[in-house]
Amino acid sequence: MTQVRYTRNLFLRGICIIYLFAFLSFYIQIPGLYGDNGILPARTQVDLKARATLLNKLKQKPTLLWFAPYLGLNVEYMLDVLSLLGAVLSFIGFVTQTFCIAPVFAGLWSLYFSLYQIGQTFIWFQWDSLLLETGFLCIFIAPFWYPRRAKRSSTPSDGVTFWTIRWLLFRLMFASGVVKLSSRCPVWWKLDALNIHFESQCIPTPLAWYAHHLPTWFLRLSTVFTYVIEIAIPLLFFFPNRKVRLIAFYSQLFLQICIIATGNYAFFNFLTICLCISLLDDQFFYKQRSQKNASHILNHLSTLISILVYGGILYGAYIYFGLKITDDFTIKSNIAFTQEEFDFVIQRAVPISIYVGAVSLVFTIADSLTNSMLTKGMYNKITTALITVSYIVPVLFIFVISLVPHYTSLVPVTNSTVIAQIKQVQDKVEHLRLVNSYGLFRRMTGTDGRPEVIIEGSNDIDGPWKDYEFLYKAGNVNNSLPFVAPHQPRLDWQMWFAALGTYHQNPFVMSLAYRLLNGQSEVLDLINTVESPFKNKPPKYIKASIYHYHYTPWSQTSSTRAWWTREKVGEYFPIFSKDHQPLIEYLTKLKILQEKPGFKIKAEPLKLILDKLRWSVCNVEASLLLWGVFTAGCTLIVAGYYDRPVAKKK
Incomplete structure (x- = not known):
């Protein structure tokens, strides 16, 4: 075992x-x-x-x-x-x-x-x-x-329970890769996503600025390898060869480290790295040495299998992404398959991935039950077997209900193939978040520049208007890009999403405006009060505008200290004052403002x-x-x- x-x-x-x-x-x-x-x-x-x-x-x-x-x-x-x-x-x-x-x-x-x-x-x-x-x-x-x-x-049950983490890791990574192409986003299909991503992501790190200015051919090639790591390699998580899984582990680890270096995604990438541990075993940490010739032969055979498997993946990338070395020693890449061909393959690959997972789980269960019967003593055999079975039942339940989000997020047209009873069971426990669908960056935003909501305050309705500075999100073009992960400034993050829509679609923005108009100290602590022009007294009026931000060109690094350039696009929400009746009525309707007192604290x-x-x-x-x-x-x-x-x- x-x-x-x-x-x-x-x-x-x-x-x-x-x-x-x-x-x-x-x-x-x-x-x-x-x-x-x-x-x-x-x-x-x-x-x-x-x-x-x-x-x-x-x-x-x-x-x-x-x-x-x-x-x-x-x-x-x-x-x-x-x-x-x-x-x-x-x-x-x-x-x-x-x-x-x-x-x-x-x-x-x-x-x-x-x-x-x-x-x-x-x-x-x-x-x-x-x-x-x-x-x-x-x-x-x-x-x-x-x-x-x-x-x-x-113990025999360890293998079964720990297997669930590998299945979760597979669903996470495979879905993250597939949705980029199944969404039919033209930026992903043209391999131009990374030319935009480092600039348009929520809270970029300083290294993101440098990554954005890498050669276009290199960023396109990096997009290709992102597809390989997220779509092709996850299918090897259940491969019986240990070295194949180890290489899969290192590839996933490399991807997560690159993301951590260039983007602030809270604890997400650290959590993904933890999930990648499921691809390892104790031998990875405590290598066992053996002098037997048979072990050396098996080791060389394992290495050969790994070379063949990953050589096949690289050859597939060469064919399906049209990789060619140009005369100036760069690598040209283009997707060499159509959207219809991709959809055809995915509709068959998703069921196959489920069969592979099911077979892997069956073998893991069989191995656990076999080892439970190898314990010494009849009493220990029965006890260990019963304990193992008690873990197998919930693992099977989790695996079965996880098929619903796995199908619905990747191949919606095949939802009818999912047993109706499984859907009903999953619906009953969905609120507990036991299984979820995944897939980040389904569509690339910010193709015309990253949109940012800039909130401005003034004591005169005719101005001058002064910007509120947030702690981490883009605002002042001269402010340095931060390293903030694993902390997630949730207001800064949500302001990024708010910029993709309207203030009607993001009611919290209205509440934020009202709290700023009243100088609420708890809310002011979430923004940059040190550089705020209203840290001592709130403004009488507030409004918000939409700006498009771009990184400063590489050629201007010697002449400017700015990280960004920006241009005003239009109004985000109109001018409000703290006694603006429609605003107060709106927040009252949402119960954000309440006249009745809250629960009285007794435990002083x-x-x-x-x-x-x-x-x-x-x-x-x-x-x-x-x-x-x-x-x-x-x-x-x-x-x-x-x-x-x-x-x-x-």
């Missing part, structure tokens, strides 16, 4: 790190996003004064926030409690393997799911759903407890403690706080304070 005990433990600790980043990042932004005076108050999602029973409230919206009255807190402070509790549990799981157990992961999932329930538009990102799905699987992957003298070998000592904690945190830049806590955890691990072997008594 392939040993995955160490690999599994490493994965679980990695997920604890991701949870730690997610909870801390969320906690920092609670007052401005979800506080009573925030942009989208959380109390609009849970009415603590409702007379319904607790059970009915949980059925209506399953979140632990309903327990706030039992602690004497309101919704905002209960959000603090849930976030801090999640951060503490994940930090402990990070620094000590002893707490990487199923009950802890059940708690982490429940806490993050509770936050997700009231997060509204600020938390509806694919990585939030991915974390919930991964976290739920961890409940089955993690042991219920770690014995004091834990066995070094894997606990409130005081939470206030002091927040005061100490708000003085530290968010990304520095996250990396600082991570560094503290690494220091504890290296120092050996936790997980230190207990000395035997003489």
Whole structure:
């Protein structure tokens, strides 16, 4: 049996790190996003004064926030409690393997799911759903407890439960590649996506500016290899040859590192790297040496198979993307197949991928059951077999319901082939985010320049108008591009999406404008108040305009320090004042503004403690706080304070 005990433990600790980043990042932004005076108050999602029973409230919206009255807190402070509790549990799981157990992961999932329930538009990102799905699987992957003298070998059920992560990784990567072409976006089909992507993405890093100015032929070739890594190589995740899977691991790792270097995508890429650990086994970390000639022969044969497999993939890329070396030693590339041909292949490839996954799962189950019967003693055989079966049942259930989003996101025309009963079951559990559909960058935006909403304030309706500066999103053309991941500034992110539509499609923008007009300190903490012209007194009027941003050309780097150039396109929303009646009525209708008082806080000592904690945190830049806590955890691990072997008594 392939040993995955160490690999599994490493994965679980990695997920604890991701949870730690997610909870801390969320906690920092609670007052401005979800506080009573925030942009989208959380109390609009849970009415603590409702007379319904607790059970009915949980059925209506399953979140632990309903327990706030039992602690004497309101919704905002209960959000603090849930976030801090999640951060503490994940930090402990990070620094000590002893707490990487199923009950802890059940708690982490429940806490993050509770936050997700009231997060509204600020938390509806694919990585939030991915974390919930991964976290739920961890409940089955993690042991219920770690014995004091834990066995070094894997248990038969480890292979089955850990397999679910590989299946999730496959669905994530394969879908991310397929949707780029199935969307029929002309930019992706012309291989020009990366010529736009580094400039148009939400929050680019400084390296994105340099990547944008790479030669066009190189960016087109990089797009080709993105397709290869995301579409072709994921099909090898279940290949029986270990070296083939290792190369697949390195290719995925390389892609994620490149994305981290050029874009701030919160904890998404770090979480994907954790999922890639499922392609490894314990032998990757503890190589076993053997002097037997047969082992050397098998090793050379494995290498030959890997060369043939990946040689075939590269040859396929050469044929289907028309790769040619030109006279000036550049590589020319063009897609050499039609959209109809691609759709024809995908309609058959998706069912085949499911069959491959099913066969891999069957072999994994058979291996686990066989090994459970190899344990010594009849009692141990029966017990181990029953435990293994108890894990196999939920794994099969998860695999079956995952077929629904896998089909619907990739080949909608084949939805009729999915058994109706499976759809019904998946619909009943869909709100729990147990399985999800994925596929980022379905269509490339910003082909004419990245649109940005620039909010302006003034004390005179005729001007002058002065810009509000955000902490991370593009605004002042001279502001440096940031490294902010794994923290996700959710307001900055959502402003990027708002620029792709209208303010009518993004009600939170109206709430943001009203809070700025009233100088709400909680919301001001989410933007750059240091450079704000209204940090001491809010403006009387506010409006927003749409600008198109472009990176400064490479040729101007010596003459300007600006990262961007911009041009005004038009109005985003008209001039508002804080007593603008239609604005007030609109926000009142959305229950963002409420006349009735909120739930009265009774636990004053606990409130005081939470206030002091927040005061100490708000003085530290968010990304520095996250990396600082991570560094503290690494220091504890290296120092050996936790997980230190207990000395035997003489």
